[in-house]
Amino acid sequence: MSIFEYNGSALIAMVGKNCFAIASDRRLGVQLQTIATDFQRIYKIHDKLYIGLSGLATDAQTLYQRLFFRHKLYQLREERDMKPETFANLVSAILYEKRFGPYFCQPVIAGLGDDDKPFICTMDSIGAKELAKDFVVAGTASESLYGACESMYKPDMEPEELFETVSQALLSSMDRDCLSGWGGHVFVITPTEVIERTLKGRMD
């Protein structure tokens, strides 16, 4: 059994028209037993930057704490928020630093950059960045998520349509994965607002 299948997770980020959506499942398990059904996987770094962390939950929480700390230091020194591209480089460097004893985490980073242009990226557990223009996925349900997103994605979707697409892709993929599920948590971020919704899915 792989270390990534210890807790189970499903994460997805998708780009729309001047907006992006990031979504996760809500299950926290210990192998096949469910421990919590309201686990938070997506964290806010600043108003226009979110990071989702899949994989081993303890490493995800530790990594989030380190990253949030580094961002707060950056804010104190630079007196501004970090750009998503810069943050992605920071995460990649922190993960590669542990190349031979890595954090068992796969981050999904999504944010609005200069001119509110959406930016998404994912990495493997040692920081190999993958910048995509359409969608990125991570977690135990990633194989189903790739298939669902590949067929459901359309370029330039408005926030409402983006929400529907992301939710359907996430729910469909979670249905086919034992280790993730118990609902979904979807954030849709536009330049002026952040909409957070909770989905009810199959509770098995």
Add this chain to the structure above:
Amino acid sequence: MSQAVVDVPPKGGFSFDLCRRNEMLSGKGIQPPSFRKTGTTIVGLIFKDGVILGADTRATEGPIVCDKNCEKIHYMAPNIYCCGAGTAADTEAVTDMVSSQLQLHCYHTGRVSRVVTALTLLKSHLFSYQGYVSAALVLGGVDVTGPHLHTIYPHGSTDTLPFATMGSGSLAAMAVFESKYREGLTREEGIELVCEAICSGIFNDLGSGSNVDVCVITKGHKEYLRNYQMPNPRTYVSSKGYTFAKGLTGFRFLLSHEDGCISISRCSWCLVKRF
């Protein structure tokens, strides 16, 4: 890190803090994760006026394609580029690091970087990690001494060649080179041969796929032709796509932040209507 109260930025290099914990986990039978590889076809050849490098654009995670259009030709210096195969994080990190070192060296000496400098920096780094940094590279560039093409293996050995291939598709590409390469190729002939070799890798090797990237370096000039050929377009695209009506997915409550003020409204909870 375990001793420090504050997480100060480290001095650099690798940190082995989590090794003991990870070994304990694998002792309990938990398999370590697989890393993103670039199971690749990368090639280089020397033509009349310089060097041409080529690469495919598929990145894999086990048997799954995780990136259909990644960049495998990395910038080292204005006159030097490097293609990378192997573990993606290692190739990116090693080429970024040596690129920065080259730039510092350039400022220090006041001269344009030489390809052998990049070669020595790369091979000494890879050798010192005894092959654990799994990066197989094709390094090419043009400097004052002329065009150069080298291959670098993960353990630190190097070869200097007129044409070279690396990666899982290297056999397919080398077959093309061995039959069609000759000295004194023109730019067009060289690009065509490189594309043919990469396409051979794309179609015959399962670890390589998608598009062809080409980089042409000549004296004082370079051209990075991203997605020079795209022999794998998406066919049978449904023109309608999937459209989900608004309100199809039921959700529990709505939290909306608008310019700083937060409003929470509870919608009537309904069973999720599924597509």
